[in-house]
Each structure stands twice: as structure tokens, then as C-alpha cells.
Amino acid sequence: MERKLLLLGLLQMQEMHGYQLNEMIDAHLSTSIDFKKPTIYKLLGQMRDVGWLEQREEEAGNRPPRRVYSITPAGRDAFKALLRESLAAYKPTDFIDHISLAFLDHLSPAETVPLLENRKAQIQALLHRVQSYDPHQGSMQLMVEHQIRHLEMEITWLEEVIERVVTKGIGMPGGTHHDRNE
Amino acid sequence: MERKLLLLGLLQMQEMHGYQLNEMIDAHLSTSIDFKKPTIYKLLGQMRDVGWLEQREEEAGNRPPRRVYSITPAGRDAFKALLRESLAAYKPTDFIDHISLAFLDHLSPAETVPLLENRKAQIQALLHRVQSYDPHQGSMQLMVEHQIRHLEMEITWLEEVIERVVTKGIGMPGGTHHDRNE
DNA sequence: TATAACATGTAACAAGTTACATGATTTC
DNA sequence: GAAATCATGTAACTTGTTACATGTTATA
Structure with a gap:
């Protein structure tokens, strides 16, 4: 609808x-x-x-x-x-596209960080595109502002995740387990 | 995938x-x-x-x-x-479910505010449910934290929108146009 | 003169959900 | 003895996208 x-x-x-x-x-x-x-x-x-x-x-x-x-x-x-x-009516956002974050600890930090940086760069690129829009008319502008907020949140969140991967403390209790191998 | x-x-x-x-x-x-x-x-x-x-x-x-x-x-x-x-790879979030926000100015503030308050209550309810989760293991916990961040952002954002509707300044330039009627 | 923009649409496919079907076992 | 839980799955439906089909007019 x-x-x-x-x-x-x-x-x-x-x-x-x-x-x-x-x-x-x-x-x-x-x-x-x-x-x-x-x-x-x-x-x-x-x-x-x-x-x-x-x-x-x-x-x-x-x-x-x-x-x-x-x-x-x-x-x-x-x-x-x-x-x-x-x-x-609020329809909850589906987070299935973010499920990879849940398995971060299956990769080594050395491998994880560049992947996440890449992800971050994409979000940033999108943010810049959205920010370059001319202001829309009336409440239509709210859509743009909402998306900007969303993207900014995603970026700071990702930065925190990266920081945590780097300093090793990923998922709270000592349970970090990425397995030994190639 | x-x-x-x-x-x-x-x-x-x-x-x-x-x-x-x-x-x-x-x-x-x-x-x-x-x-x-x-x-x-x-x-x-x-x-x-x-x-x-x-x-x-x-x-x-x-x-x-x-x-x-x-x-x-x-x-x-x-x-x-x-x-x-x-x-x-970052897949942009679809905002189609938020499109109603773009047409806020078609309703009177008196009618809009309770609707938005209702929406807000639902987000808050969901947030409380998520916060009541026991911590998950490893990076699985990131999913939970991410969703919490997201929901908190949504709530503050909605509060700001409500505030703007109340004080009348909705979409930036004077272009507020909700039409006269029942 | 080739390509892009204008303008409509259909058909095939994709990727899910909801509703239904079946039947044993445990719990109230 | 009824209802919930365990355990599997199929079939129908929903809702969208991508690819294709068609033909004109403006632009490079």
C-alpha cells in the first residue's frame, strides 16, 4: 500500500x-x-x-x-x-542484510577491518549523494533528512564496530572465536 | 543469500x-x-x-x-x-515504509500528532523488547546493539518531527499546505 | 546516422510469506 | 481428552524486479 x-x-x-x-x-x-x-x-x-x-x-x-x-x-x-x-503504524525494519555483522568473529581482524572500511566507504558515498540534493518541498524534505540521520548513524556505528574489532573486544564476553586457518 | x-x-x-x-x-x-x-x-x-x-x-x-x-x-x-x-557490500535500506512522513503536511497538526505518538509508542515497545534480551554470544550481540541504536535513532527523530509539527515549521520553506476540510 | 529520451506495457522470474496437510507426543 | 509442542513439508499467493517488445522524436 x-x-x-x-x-x-x-x-x-x-x-x-x-x-x-x-x-x-x-x-x-x-x-x-x-x-x-x-x-x-x-x-x-x-x-x-x-x-x-x-x-x-x-x-x-x-x-x-x-x-x-x-x-x-x-x-x-x-x-x-x-x-x-x-x-x-510502525513496521519494524528488517535487518537481514546486516546479518554478516553477527559473524564477524569468524574472520581475523586483519581481514575484517578492510572489508568494513569498504562497507563504510559505500555508506559515505551514498550519504554525500543524499546531502547534495536540493531541498525538497514541504514535508517531502523529511524523507531526505530521515535518510541522512539514518546514514550518519550507520557510519558512526560501523566506526565503533571497527574500533572494537581492532582493539579486540568484539562481542562482550570473552567469547571471541575466529578459527585458525588460511 | x-x-x-x-x-x-x-x-x-x-x-x-x-x-x-x-x-x-x-x-x-x-x-x-x-x-x-x-x-x-x-x-x-x-x-x-x-x-x-x-x-x-x-x-x-x-x-x-x-x-x-x-x-x-x-x-x-x-x-x-x-x-x-x-x-x-552495503545494501541501502529501503525507506518505502516511511513514505507517509513525506505527506505529513496533508493532515492538520491536531490530527497528525496523536498518530505520530502512536507510532512512537510502537517503536518504544519494540525497543524495550530488544533491550530485555539476554546478551547474545560473540558478535551475534552486535545485531542486538545495532537494532537498539537504530530504534533509539528512530525515536529521537520522531520526537523532533513531532516537535516541528507542533511548532509549525515542518518542511523548511514556508510551503506548509494541509488543506481545509472536515 | 546512431544514440538517447520519450512513452507504454507484457512476460518471465525471484524470493519470500501464509495457509494448509499430516501425524505423534507431551502437557494441562 | 483437549491443546500445545514437536517435526516435516507442499501449494497457493503476494509483490516486487528484470528482461523484453515496440515505436517515435530529439539530439550528438
């Missing part, structure tokens, strides 16, 4: 066609969310079918006509309902 | 059967990751088929026999390779 919320929110500002929505999302939100064209087109069709959106065809020469979507009163209601629901 | 990494990591400590792995994950990681039984069983089968795991059947009375998996040398190699790869 969050993806529908996003589309409805953007269409609330002005009517747009799919390609245009894709550009918007690409330009302003690509660092923080994945949302690809086929999905956009599909959801637009779905929302049109249930009456949240109205479709208007815009002919322009011989190319595929633009399908311009505008939000209907029903769509506006749906938007508000989704928005309230989504604001009030 | 992260899920396979997790299974391999757990099986590196000791051989286990699927049900047991599921219990482990449930007990120690359920606050931070989703990983359900059917997925576990499927991945165990896959990894057995490619020779990363060895399967041994343990009969016990008349009930379905336990299929106990132990990691093979090939599995150990795969584990290390996956671990290195996964440590070095």
Missing part, C-alpha cells in the same frame, strides 16, 4: 502520466526507495480500475499517447485513509 | 535440524528479521543439494524423523565467501 500512497501523494500535487511519475521518483527518491516503471504502470491501472484515479489520453503526434492520471474524490479519501494508517 | 549465510553461520556452531534452527532464530532474532519455517526448510534442502550441508536422519519413535544438518568443508568455504562479500 505504501507505493500506492506515494503515487496518490504525487498525483495530489498535479496530474501526471506514468513516465513522469517515474522521473519524479527517480530524481527525488531514488536514494531511499526502489520503485520501478512496470510497478508504477501496474498500480496506476489498478487504482484507475477501482476509481481512485481518472485517466485521460493525451495524443501527441504519432508516439504512444500519454495517459495522464488525476486523482478522484474517492482517491483523495483513500489517500487520507492510507496516510493515517501508515503514519500510525 | 543473507538467509543462507545465517543458516550456515548457525550450523557452524553446531549441527541442527530445521525445527531447531527455526526456534533459534525465533528466540534470538525475531525482533530484527523475518525468516519463516518454509523458507528454512527450502534453503536447507537447496544447500544440501549443492553439497554445502550433509543430512543425517535421526529416528525417534514414530514421529517424523529429524533431519539433522551439518556443514561440509564446501559449506564452510561458501560461508566464508558469502561472509566476506556480505560484509564488504
